Amino acid sequence: MEQEKEKEAKKWNFQGNEELNASAVSVRGVFNMLIANLNAEDQRPLLRLCRADPTDSSCFRTTHVASDAITSAVQSFRFNCYPPTVSLLEARRAVAEHLSSDLPFQLSPDDVYVTVGCTQAINIIISVLARPGANILLPRPGYPQYEARAACSGLEVRHFDLLPERGWEIDIDALEALADENTVAMVIINPSNPCGNVFTYQHLKRVAETARKLGIFVVADEVYAHITFGSNPFVPMGAFASLVPVITLGSLGKRWIVPGWRIGWIVTCDPNGIFQKTGIVTNIKNYLDITTDLPTFMQAAIPQILRNTKDEFFAHNLDIMRESADLFFVRCKEIPCLICPHKPESTMTVMINFSQIEGIIDDVDFCVKLTKEESVIILPGVTVGLKNWLRISFAVEPLALEDALSRIKAFSLRHMPKCP
DSSP, X not given: OHHHHHHHHOOOSOOOOHHHHHTOOOHHHHHHHHHTTOOTTOOSOOEEOSSOOGGGSTTOOOOHHHHHHHHHHHHTTOOOSOOOTTOOHHHHHHHHHHHHTTSSSOOOGGGEEEEEHHHHHHHHHHHHHOXXXXXXXXXXXXXXXXXXXXXXXXXEEEEEEEEGGXXXXXXXXXXXXXXOTTEEEEEEESSOTTTOOOOOHHHHHXXXXXXXXXXXXXXXXXXXXXXXXXXXXXXXXXXXXTTSOEEEEXXXXXXXXXXXXXXXXXXXEXXXXXXXXXXXXXXXXXXXXXXXXXXXXXXXXXXXXXXXXXXXXXXXXXXXXXXHHXXXXXXXXXXXXXXXXXXXXXXXXXXXXXXXXXXXXXHHHHHHHHHHHHOEEOEEGGGGTOTTEEEEEOOSOHHHHHHHHHHHHHHHHHTSOOOO
């Protein structure tokens, strides 16, 4: 009995990190929650339109160049060692060459740091920027990893809006009003996940001029670089690095259809050397000293993948995505409660609004009930910062997309307000 009382009275000096709980909204977490709401009695195939993972569909497969490069690196037995802190020189040189083809200046291998996907790249940059009182400007809607990492790092977040009525352009005037002397950087995602738009050269130049005026740099998330199939071509933010320093985050995952390989990079686009002078480069290297590395054999495969992949591979994938985007936009108009303000012209995702749904409280409720009733999973907009919107991935086989949209239409008609 005395031991029982002692156990009850004992106080421990530790507890969970509440900031981690506050930052726990993630695509993966919401996906798992929705999966738990599936109706086990529904025998129809589950249609997943919530994750931008094209490998779910058999029509998307990576090039043999990529798999051969990995196999060759493994079978050489030369890359079973630890890699250098800043990653293999040949990998960095290949990334520098690859990105320089779109830039008005030549990148050096010293500008490149290979990472474990873009997620680690985000974690590193946010951690480097976090200091007491600092804040960062993030897009809304955007990618939740930025906000989650900022919360864990104690970096204040301020959101600027993307405007659906203007093709999801940045509200630059509002952005400028958000900044103060403690603002350190802004993030842009171009091509845009979740919106599916591509910023024009003129808009990006205005962003660069605004950032220069504010004395901040631009973090350019370009994971979907060149995955465009509309009228606007992809323009890298690094093209404006003579105006404002830019840190580019990128990855092989989406364009090469290998998101699970987690091959990413951080690149400093800074011909004026500002990142060196301000200590950002030193901070990145110091962080890399205490974090994990992309496996050495995967780093060794990067040069062959980047240099030898044929244009036909990319063109084939873009043709499928263009077809799916066109199909989605047409079929979406047939669903009375859904509004797609901007036809997707890039990436693998699109944002849609909904209204007039009986018995549906909000976007999360919409997605939960859709999962239960139709075995279709889409992402509630609140996950990417826009409540009562929905994010849909169209990177699926056209027939599966057609089936999913038919089910969403049936769900919407079933929940339409009844006429008196």
